Amino acid sequence: xxxxxxxxxxxxxxxxxxxxxxxxxxxxxxxxxxxxxxxxxxxxxxxxxxxxxxxxxxxxxxxxxxxxxxxxxxxxxxxxxxxxxxxxxxxxxxxxxxxxxxxxxxxxxxxxxxxxxxxxxxxxxxxxxxxxxxxxxxxxxxxxxxxxxxxxxxxx
Amino acid sequence: xxxxxxxxxxxxxxxxxxxxxxxxxxxxxxxxxxxxxxxxxxxxxxxxxxxxxxxxxxxxxxxxxxxxxxxxxxxxxxxxxxxxxxxxxxxxxxxxxxxxxxxxxxxxxxxxxxxxxxxxxxxxxxxxxxxxxxxxxxxxxxxxxxxxxxxxxxxxxxxxxxxxxxxxxxxxxxxxxxxxxxxxxxxxxxxxxxxxxxxxxxxxxxxxxxxxxxxxxxxxxxxxxxxxxxxxxxxxxxxxxxxxxxxxxxxxxxxxxxxxxxxxxxxxxxxxxxxxxxxxxxxxxxxxxxxxxxxxxxxxxxxxxxxxxxxxxxxxxxxxxxxxxxxxxxxxxxxxxxxxxxxxxxxxxxxxxxxxxxxxxxxxxxxxxxxxxxxxxxxxxxxxxxxxxxxxxxxxxxxxxxxxxxxxxxxxxxxxxxxxxxxxxxxxxxxxxxxxxxxxxxxxxxxxxxxxxxxxxxxxxxxxxxxxxxxxxxxxxxxxxxxxxxxxxxxxxxxxxxxxxxxxxxxxxxxxxxxxxxxxxxxxxxxxxxxxxxxxxxxxxxxxxxxxxxxxxxxxxxxxxxxxxxxxxxxxxxxxxxxxxxxxxxxxxxxxxxxxxxxxxxxxxxxxxxxxxxxxxxxxxxxxxxxxxxxxxxxxxxxxxxxxxxxxxxxxxxxxxxxxxxxxxxxxxxxxxxxxxxxxxxxxxxxxxxxxxxxxxxxxxxxxxxxxxxxxxxxxxxxxxxxxxxxxxxxxxxxx
Numbered sequence: 001x002x003x004x005x006x007x008x009x010x011x012x013x014x015x016x017x018x019x020x021x022x023x024x025x026x027x028x029x030x031x032x033x034x035x036x037x038x039x040x041x042x043x044x045x046x047x048x049x050x051x052x053x054x055x056x057x058x059x060x061x062x063x064x065x066x067x068x069x070x071x072x073x074x075x076x077x078x079x080x081x082x083x084x085x086x087x088x089x090x091x092x093x094x095x096x097x098x099x100x101x102x103x104x105x106x107x108x109x110x111x112x113x114x115x116x117x118x119x120x121x122x123x124x125x126x127x128x129x130x131x132x133x134x135x136x137x138x139x140x141x142x143x144x145x146x147x148x149x150x151x152x153x154x155x156x
Numbered sequence: 157x158x159x160x161x162x163x164x165x166x167x168x169x170x171x172x173x174x175x176x177x178x179x180x181x182x183x184x185x186x187x188x189x190x191x192x193x194x195x196x197x198x199x200x201x202x203x204x205x206x207x208x209x210x211x212x213x214x215x216x217x218x219x220x221x222x223x224x225x226x227x228x229x230x231x232x233x234x235x236x237x238x239x240x241x242x243x244x245x246x247x248x249x250x251x252x253x254x255x256x257x258x259x260x261x262x263x264x265x266x267x268x269x270x271x272x273x274x275x276x277x278x279x280x281x282x283x284x285x286x287x288x289x290x291x292x293x294x295x296x297x298x299x300x301x302x303x304x305x306x307x308x309x310x311x312x313x314x315x316x317x318x319x320x321x322x323x324x325x326x327x328x329x330x331x332x333x334x335x336x337x338x339x340x341x342x343x344x345x346x347x348x349x350x351x352x353x354x355x356x357x358x359x360x361x362x363x364x365x366x367x368x369x370x371x372x373x374x375x376x377x378x379x380x381x382x383x384x385x386x387x388x389x390x391x392x393x394x395x396x397x398x399x400x401x402x403x404x405x406x407x408x409x410x411x412x413x414x415x416x417x418x419x420x421x422x423x424x425x426x427x428x429x430x431x432x433x434x435x436x437x438x439x440x441x442x443x444x445x446x447x448x449x450x451x452x453x454x455x456x457x458x459x460x461x462x463x464x465x466x467x468x469x470x471x472x473x474x475x476x477x478x479x480x481x482x483x484x485x486x487x488x489x490x491x492x493x494x495x496x497x498x499x500x501x502x503x504x505x506x507x508x509x510x511x512x513x514x515x516x517x518x519x520x521x522x523x524x525x526x527x528x529x530x531x532x533x534x535x536x537x538x539x540x541x542x543x544x545x546x547x548x549x550x551x552x553x554x555x556x557x558x559x560x561x562x563x564x565x566x567x568x569x570x571x572x573x574x575x576x577x578x579x580x581x582x583x584x585x586x587x588x589x590x591x592x593x594x595x596x597x598x599x600x601x602x603x604x605x606x607x608x609x610x611x612x613x614x615x616x617x618x619x620x621x622x623x624x625x626x627x628x629x630x631x632x633x634x635x636x637x638x639x640x641x642x643x644x645x646x647x648x649x650x651x652x653x654x655x656x657x658x659x660x661x662x663x664x665x666x667x668x669x670x671x672x673x674x675x676x677x678x679x680x681x682x683x684x685x686x687x688x689x690x691x692x693x694x695x696x697x698x699x700x701x702x703x704x705x706x707x708x709x710x711x712x713x714x715x716x717x718x719x720x721x722x723x724x725x726x727x728x729x730x731x732x733x734x735x736x737x738x739x740x741x742x743x744x745x746x747x748x749x750x751x752x753x754x755x756x757x758x759x760x761x762x763x764x765x766x767x768x769x770x771x772x773x774x775x776x777x778x779x780x781x782x783x784x785x786x787x788x789x790x791x792x793x794x795x796x797x798x799x800x801x802x803x804x805x806x807x808x809x810x811x812x813x814x815x816x817x818x819x820x821x822x823x824x825x826x827x828x829x830x831x832x833x834x835x836x837x838x839x840x841x842x843x844x845x846x847x848x849x850x851x852x853x854x855x856x857x858x859x860x861x862x863x864x865x866x867x868x869x870x871x872x873x874x875x876x877x878x879x880x881x882x883x884x885x886x887x888x889x890x891x892x
Binding site: 035036037062063064070074077122123124125146147 | 234
């Protein structure tokens with residue numbers, strides 16, 4: 001999948017107001033061959049207490065399925081404004097998704113966590129399939145998801 | 157219009173419908189298979205609380221329990237940080253096998269709903285469903301128009317096999333196809349968010365007890381959910397005190413406190429969500445496997461409908477002849493208007509058009525629906541050729557004519573001739589042409605010729621009418637119509653048996669060898685087709701392009717082609733046939749006559765015929781190897797002269813192919829006719845009819861009328877008439 005240059009909604013607090021205070025971050029997610037249709041993935045950030053701060057990316061276009069991304073859905077009540085302009089296609093089994101976006105410097109090494117919720121039609125929902133702290137040292141280190149994600153890493 | 161609404165979507169979407177129907181049939185079996193493979197629930201069925209307790213005991217790391225509409229229960233769990241999924245036996249809570257969703261089913265589902273093309277494919281499949289829906293509705297209306305009303309929707313059909321098969325299968329498959337296509341469209345609308353949605357889950361509770369440890373078996377809200385209502389039960393994250401149990405049932409979604417077991421939030425499904433669940437069940441058969449199988453069975457009809465539909469369209473196209481070039485309507489002295497359904501009347505129109513041109517007329521030919529008298533400024537006569545659709549209704553190329561005629565302030569000042577095309581065996585022979593003639597008379601439209609009728613596309617009837625028309629126009633007119641004929645084959649006479657010489661009525665049973673046909677001809681469909689007794693043998697006599705038809709007295713499995721021929725004074729074809737010696741050749745072809753044969757059941761059969769009419773009846777008896785209860789009533793002149801098949805009749809009685817043979821002779825002291833022996837045997841005939849017997853009559857028109865009258869008297873005490881039996885297909889005639 002080609003990298004996206006995310007055009008992030010201004011309402012999300014995560015966007016850097018000026019480029020000088022921002023880092024270009026690339027999120028790379030590779031799915032395993034779980035034997036199902038395309039997966040919906042929600043990328044979002046919480047603070048150290050687990051409180052939702054904002055969304056980074058939504059892979060999957062039909063809002064009727066968002067309730068299966070249950071942690072994200074619980075935090076946002078499925079509010080479409082949270083992912084306005086940062087939505088792409090669902091990701092097939094064994095495929096990779098690469099998203100590039102500008103993230104505020106202040107998000108790193110400040111206790112924030114990146115979550116990925118995953119859901120596949122007729123298969124088990126997997127909320128918080130990946131949860132990793134956002135740190136400068138953690139960049140480039142691949143982690144494994146619980147069910148569907150073979151590897152995930154962020155690079156800057 | 158209605159016909160185009162059926163034809164165009166049918167042709168455009170045929171391949172798509174073929175694919176959707178085939179994959180749909182395969183998918184229809186899966187719910188039943190899944191139900192059969194689900195571990196049985198033993199009575200008393202556990203509640204959701206009991207099931208949850210059993211599963212939690214067997215799998216301490218359980219995350220979620222699901223119950224599919226098929227009854228299959230699955231659990232998802234983590235053990236040593238590895239996810240697992242198993243099929244659960246509800247009696248024990250133990251896994252019976254690993255749960256692996258079927259890759260085949262997923263592949264088939266994706267092919268069926270999106271042709272592996274994602275949203276574009278889903279829209280294409282939906283277009284296929286829409287086409288199917290339009291085809292169902294237009295096809296249903298067409299059939300109603302053809303059979304003459306909703307009440308007769310299930311009446312017996314006539315006509316060529318492809319057409320009959322198409323309607324017969326459609327009548328059975330219609331409800332299933334209608335349901336499948338409608339629900340498919342609703343599901344697509346839901347997928348694309350066109351339908352209003354009220355499916356969002358309730359908001360997560362704002363406050364929880366933040367205690368843990370309620371045993372699922374003790375939670376009252378779970379105990380209140382019977383197993384068959386459960387959809388999903390999701391357990392809280394281990395160690396997260398703020399999380400809850402999430403319960404989804406057939407009626408709604410709720411959150412349960414993991415410490416107290418209390419129901420924190422509950423929301424019933426909205427009406428739209430319930431509708432979409434019902435529609436999904438109706439379409440997929442998931443949770444209603446019997447319905448799924450029934451839908452699958454009816455969907456099997458769709459590929460047959462697609463293929464027969466295309467065959468009907470192709471044969472309709474082939475039979476439409478090319479009209480010779482005509483002149484514009486305002487320059488023609490003769491206007492020919494054609495009301496045709498299947499296209500054969502256009503063939504007659506083409507012959508008339510050519511004949512009139514040869515006779516020096518300027519001719520314009522058009523569909524009757526394009527009737528525009530204001531344009532006929534040079535016309536001196538209008539000729540209408542009209543067939544009938546169903547029970548006296550206007551054929552497709554005549555739509556709107558009656559209204560346009562009625563709307564005229566006065567009848568056109570150009571004299572009119574109407575010729576009807578139909579089948580004398582139908583109750584309303586040439587009904588639509590009669591209707592035109594009546595409307596024209598009411599309007600005061602001057603007649604060029606009185607209404608005439610052509611029976612079963614008879615070229616002889618047509619030629620006779622042509623001579624009358626020529627006389628009326630003052631220029632002789634010869635119309636040698638050759639219907640689009642099947643290719644003829646040489647037939648060699650192998651034997652003949654002669655009767656009737658003493659009565660000056662030479663009659664012969666002629667037996668021809670089956671023409672030898674090469675393999676290539678057979679494959680390309682140009683061989684001598686298979687035939688059965690009762691089908692017709694068309695013979696092209698030398699010196700004429702117009703075939704004569706004889707009822708066949710044998711079937712192809714008999715290995716020979718047999719007909720009965722009586723010499724008519726001055727008859728060209730019968731003269732040639734009677735004059736044949738073994739080894740001589742004639743040219744012939746088969747025309748199907750599928751309505752004239754014993755019905756495919758085991759009920760008794762009454763065969764009634766006179767003279768050469770015994771031909772097909774003898775063929776039916778000869779084929780009756782299983783000894784079905786078959787009775788023959790046969791009229792001839794004299795036992796010593798023209799008792800056709802005398803030897804065989806004795807033999808067939810002896811071996812059980814004929815239960816009884818009754819004969820009437822008109823030139824003996826008795827002077828009795830076949831209707832007389834029917835009346836004498838009235839009690840037995842009435843009994844046979846009571847037990848479901850079918851009557852087959854073959855012979856001359858006069859004899860058939862006499863038989864109808866006799867049968868009417870015999871049936872009257874039973875409250876039946878030949879007409880009611882005809883409507884059921886239990887009284888069929890082949891009359892010449």
